[in-house]
Amino acid sequence: MSFEHRALQVAFTAPRSSSFAEFLATAAPAALPSTRMNPDQALQAPHGTTIVALRGDFGAVMAGDRRATMGNVIAQRDIEKVFAADDHSLIGIAGTAGIAVELVRLFQVELEHYEKIEGVSLSLDGKANRLASLLRGNLGLAMQGLSVVPLFAGYDVDRQRGRIFSYDVTGGRYEEHDFYAVGSGSFFARGSLKKLYRPDADADHAIDTALEALYDAADDDSATAGPDMARRIFPIVGIATGEGVRMLDTDEVEARVAPLVARRMTRPNGPYAGMPEGGSGS
């Protein structure tokens, strides 16, 4: 892409659309991931793995492990796959890491661009729909095996509660009720969430539940990393509430992960889910 124009080119002053992606499609199509030439056969590229999200009245929590794999190799052990999309929402990504990170960047600019041009933020549904259409642009690459599956969660300021949206590679958008997980370890994480999730949970409890679920995913899925105590590499955790989005720093996550790992020393499979009667309870 060039910035040869000394004056603002026609595209910049053309009748307005508030979408950055649509603007890029006319002004600099090569900058869009969806316009790339598709490779003839599937490439081997780093893949990001498990992301979990939970919602409640407080808002939403999202957490992701730090591993990227390429076949049997660990491509990266400290990749970040959970991001603040804007002031009230979070996005996590599983799938081809390079394309996924680019998609996140485009989505972040898309939301900020809209906000600056229109003077107001998109509604949470609006954001979720924009993400779906950006994802649809990637379908060609997904067919070649370079798929990206995002997870979107945020605090809906109109409805005053957290909401979660999941996607498929074709851009299908589905609202999830309480919790969801994507990526290779998602089946194990979902199983864990199913037993540990509480609808009345506060943010604290939700964060711990997310970390338990990631631990369980790492326990059974080789592409998902558990907490790396030696290198102090812990899951990335973000929380979206009415006050905004906050990403937890390493010390904060460590303070939650260390006791979790200690508990697993005596009970490797994690906490018991309570049974109504005759169950063991935890």
Next chain:
Amino acid sequence: MSMPFYVSPEQIIKDKADYARKGIARGRSVIVEEYDQGIVFVAENPSRALHKISEIYDRIAFAAVGKYNEFENLRVAGVRLADMRGYSYDRRDVSGRSLANAYAQTLGTIFTETPKPYEVEIVVAEVGQTSEDDQLYRLTFDGSVADEHGYVAMGGSAEAITLALSTEWREGMTLVEALRLAVDLLGKHGGEGERQLGPGELEVALLERSRPRRTFSRISRARLAELLG
């Protein structure tokens, strides 16, 4: 065959400039001032929806006077340019200087090549890491750029306000001091005698040096009432 009247280029330019100046002079004024923690923008603007002050990028904002549809067009182009640059390079590579250049080229081209010049005057402000790095660019309808220091006034009473600012503005003013000075001057030189402008007639925004990432924020009318005391 009839010959068209000859009009000298000097005359054409002068007519266009007079036309643009008249249009701008009809509008209410905007003041941009540096203060100890950043840059404050104060506009006399009773509208809540049609802004004269806007965010362009993390540390860059835009203020304008004149014809709304024309400066709105420039504002959107600026946001697009900044977002595209930040997306293709890095957020730190978006600078007020390059934006001011792009605006200057655009306004210059419009002034010379189209029959009707834009009736606008704009300020591109960038807040630096320290007050020495703050930048204020004032751009006029013909594409000329001035690199200002400390304060800028635009609009109908720009001259009188600039004169007053040259004696009353000083470096290191607090937000409240800078704000009161601006509101005071806008009221004094607004045209119809001396007035006291209330929060309902003002649009105020800040670029705050110490905020992380996006430094632009609008001051709500309630907060403004508090600050003005």
